[in-house]
Amino acid sequence: MIVVIQRAAEASVKIDGKIKASIALGLMILIGIEEADGEEDISWLAKKILNLRIFPDENKVMNKSLIDVDGEILLISQFTLHASTKKGNRPSYIKAAKPDIAIPLYEQMVQTLAAGLGKPIGTGEFGADMKVSLVNDGPVTILIDSKNRA
Template structure:
């Protein structure tokens, strides 16, 4: 599992011109599910994200987690995180899990993240054409990948 994590002041998802979901300060998480991902990958990521210390403490050091600041999470499925553009100019997506596999894993990941974090967790709409807006705070952007098997 691969996630691009952005510390945000706010973020939202719009679908068909209508606001679908939004958060205030917290994390925007673009989540990619690979063909190889299992429940263990989802569990690892759902434990890692709420405890990732990328928010500033009183001394200006990144030493606080989204849990510690009482933030929110917006999680958006992003199969393109497993794009392979090493040959040619058109990316291939063979490493991404097919949607019939990825959607239940994504839904399970969100469920685990809600339980692990105890924080509000909003989502995009799996497979939809979404416009994602954000105000990046810092900017701070981290790429996380579940441990290799």
């Protein structure tokens, strides 16, 4: 799994012109799921996301986690994170998981993050044409690949 984590002052996702979900202070996360991903990736990434110290403390040092600041999460599925651009100019998405694998893993990640945060999280809609808005706070953007955790 690959996630792009962006510290947000606010973020929202629209589908068919209607806001599906929005957050204030928190994390807007894009998640790409590949065929080889499983529960171990979800568990490791969720723990990392919830405890990542990227929010400022009273001295403006990034020393607080999402949990510490009682932040929110907006989680958006994005298969294009697994794009391969090695050959030619048209990306290949062969590593991205098919919906029958990706949807259950995405839903499990939603549940795992919500449980760890102690409140529901905002989501997009798997496979939908979404319009995502973000006020990136900092800006702070971090890329994490669960296959590079060793």
